[in-house]
Amino acid sequence: MMDSPRTAISNPPVQPMESNLTERDLVRRSATSSLPPPERQLTPVAKLIDVSKCIGCKACQSACVEWNDTDPAVGENVGYYTNPNDLTPDMFTLMRFTEWVNPETDNLEWLIRKDGCMHCADPGCLKACPAPGAIVQYSNGIVDFVHENCIGCGYCVKGCPFNIPRISKVDHKAYKCTLCSDRVAVGQGPACAKACPTKAIVFGTKEDMKKHAEERITDLKSRGYKNAGLYDPPGVNGTHVMYVLHHNDKPHIYADLPDNPHISRVVETWKGVTKYVGLAFMGLAAAGSVLHGVIGKPNRVSEEDEEHAEKLVERNGRGAG
Amino acid sequence: MIDDSLVQPGDAVHPGKPVIVDRYGPGARINHWITATSLILLALSGLALFHPSLFFLTALFGGGQVTRTIHPWIGVVLFISFFVFFFQLWRANLWVRNDFVWLSRFTDIIKQNEDRLPELGKYNAGQKFIFWSMTGLILVLIVSGIGIWDQYFGEATAIETKRYAMLVHAIAAVLIICVFILHVYAGIWTRGTLRAMTRGSVTGGWAWRHHRKWLRALASQRKAGPAE
Numbered sequence: 276m277m278d279s280p281r282t283a284i285s286n287p288p289v290q291p292m293e294s295n296l297t298e299r300d301l302v303r304r305s306a307t308s309s310l311p312p313p314e315r316q317l318t319p320v321a322k323l324i325d326v327s328k329c330i331g332c333k334a335c336q337s338a339c340v341e342w343n344d345t346d347p348a349v350g351e352n353v354g355y356y357t358n359p360n361d362l363t364p365d366m367f368t369l370m371r372f373t374e375w376v377n378p379e380t381d382n383l384e385w386l387i388r389k390d391g392c393m394h395c396a397d398p399g400c401l402k403a404c405p406a407p408g409a410i411v412q413y414s415n416g417i418v419d420f421v422h423e424n425c426i427g428c429g430y431c432v433k434g435c436p437f438n439i440p441r442i443s444k445v446d447h448k449a450y451k452c453t454l455c456s457d458r459v460a461v462g463q464g465p466a467c468a469k470a471c472p473t474k475a476i477v478f479g480t481k482e483d484m485k486k487h488a489e490e491r492i493t494d495l496k497s498r499g500y501k502n503a504g505l506y507d508p509p510g511v512n513g514t515h516v517m518y519v520l521h522h523n524d525k526p527h528i529y530a531d532l533p534d535n536p537h538i539s540r541v542v543e544t545w546k547g548v549t550k551y552v553g554l555a556f557m558g559l560a561a562a563g564s565v566l567h568g569v570i571g572k573p574n575r576v577s578e579e580d581e582e583h584a585e586k587l588v589e590r591n592g593r594g595a596g
Numbered sequence: 597m598i599d600d601s602l603v604q605p606g607d608a609v610h611p612g613k614p615v616i617v618d619r620y621g622p623g624a625r626i627n628h629w630i631t632a633t634s635l636i637l638l639a640l641s642g643l644a645l646f647h648p649s650l651f652f653l654t655a656l657f658g659g660g661q662v663t664r665t666i667h668p669w670i671g672v673v674l675f676i677s678f679f680v681f682f683f684q685l686w687r688a689n690l691w692v693r694n695d696f697v698w699l700s701r702f703t704d705i706i707k708q709n710e711d712r713l714p715e716l717g718k719y720n721a722g723q724k725f726i727f728w729s730m731t732g733l734i735l736v737l738i739v740s741g742i743g744i745w746d747q748y749f750g751e752a753t754a755i756e757t758k759r760y761a762m763l764v765h766a767i768a769a770v771l772i773i774c775v776f777i778l779h780v781y782a783g784i785w786t787r788g789t790l791r792a793m794t795r796g797s798v799t800g801g802w803a804w805r806h807h808r809k810w811l812r813a814l815a816s817q818r819k820a821g822p823a824e
């Protein structure tokens with residue numbers, strides 16, 4: 276049986292192969308309560324982005340556009356290197372540039388972070404999505420949007436702690452990085468990782484990536500980055516896209532990377548207690564009315580009521596005449 | 597001088613057996629049914645996106661994408677039609693002291709001891725409650741709804757604001773559906789009420805039983821007015 280690919284470097288096999296990401300490999304499916312457990316467990320994969328090695332060449336951005344065949348509009352210069360200015364339905368990944376003065380050394384540091392879907396183990400987008408099967412999570416950790424099921428409501432945008440999904444104004448469907456699920460499914464690594472000239476982006480099993488990150492962190496620490504560390508935030512049970520950050524004590528300096536991301540409590544309340552209590556409330560109200568309507572005595576107008584009214588009107592009528 | 601809160605333009609009594617009392621003109625009735633239809637369509641399309649077990653309701657509208665597209669537009673229709681209504685009815689729905697007395701005799705309302713209840717104008721406290729809660733909830737729903745109408749107003753609010761708007765919209769929707777159920781239920785339980793919104797009139801007996809003060813005011817208005 277074919278399992279998850281271990282690297283993005285190797286060239287694809289030439290013999291035809293079957294996709295290993297199928298309906299049977301789903302561990303979560305949006306708005307679906309009774310999902311059969313997957314028949315097999317794929318090895319969890321991860322993309323590791325070493326921010327300290329990135330030179331900001333945007334080869335990954337180009338590779339992503341190329342592989343996914345998106346057609347982003349020609350960018351506009353808004354005064355800094357980040358281009359386009361934000362993620363779009365046609366730009367699943369984006370180098371975000373930050374000029375940061377390190378208060379300890381007074382050095383200007385040029386921080387470059389490749390933004391995009393983090394492939395959360397606890398994905399807020401999937402939790403918020405109301406359309407069955409529009410967002411799925413595979414047992415290898417990839418969170419993918421299934422466009423034919425998407426209704427374009429944008430709930431995923433509110434659910435995501437990283438502000439990632441974008442709704443297309445053209446076909447009204449949500450788009451984001453797929454972790455190149457269509458490549459991973461046939462044994463290849465993501466296009467962005469493959470294109471990266473410095474290997475700042477690497478891909479493999481999550482375990483291998485953590486080990487690799489350890490080496491990098493040791494190296495960075497030996498060079499004086501004492502707070503270097505791995506960004507694999509526990510608030511969303513870890514992610515399948517991880518960063519090596521030279522200042523892991525303050526992720527927010529990297530273009531507002533959340534320090535402690537988690538699904539918003541507001542979203543949890545909306546998708547949790549509100550949903551169940553609300554449904555119960557409406558159900559009770561409806562059932563109660565029907566029940567009382569069937570067994571209770573209706574409030575009928577009596578004959579006397581009609582007579583009273585007739586007398587009243589008559590009395591007044593006479594007064595007028 | 598007829599108290600504004602009792603009699604409204606168009607209200608009139610016609611002697612006969614039974615007495616017929618005009619309660620709503622054709623304009624008000626058409627508007628009522630536009631509001632009612634919109635509310636039902638909004639509830640169905642909204643519920644479809646509220647709980648996965650109700651997602652199948654999107655089929656009524658031709659699929660999820662269409663449901664998502666038209667729900668806010670129906671909301672706009674409801675908002676307009678309700679507020680046309682609002683400006684016609686709000687005066688008659690102002691709270692008066694008798695409403696407290698009426699409400700405090702809740703058991704007599706349920707047991708139908710009408711004679712132990714105070715005489716009422718055109719609306720009782722229950723109807724006023726429905727009126728004002730609908731008013732409040734529709735305002736909350738339209739404001740929170742625009743906050744999450746991302747197709748046109750996506751840029752206007754921050755994501756954190758949208759999260760609160762979602763929650764508020766969902767809770768307000770649950771409440772308005774409950775109020776709606778109550779409204780329909782009361783209209784059916786109190787026999788003789790529905791015709792006010794179909795034919796526009798009720799019988800004199802109905803008015804005597806439930807809104808005696810209103811009936812008295814109408815009857816005396818006849819006396820005061822020119823003879824027919």
Ligand code: SF4
Pocket residue numbers: 305400403404405406409410420424425426427428429430431432440442448449
């Ligand atoms: S926009 Fe699509 S993917 Fe996002 S929550 Fe709505 S249906 Fe789900």
Ligand code: SF4
Pocket residue numbers: 391392393394395397398399400401418434435436437438439440451
């Ligand atoms: S980063 Fe956002 S879009 Fe990506 S899996 Fe997590 S919640 Fe979903």
Ligand code: SF4
Pocket residue numbers: 335338339340342343367368391451452453454455465466467468
């Ligand atoms: S993994 Fe694929 S879809 Fe995601 S950013 Fe890289 S190239 Fe784009």
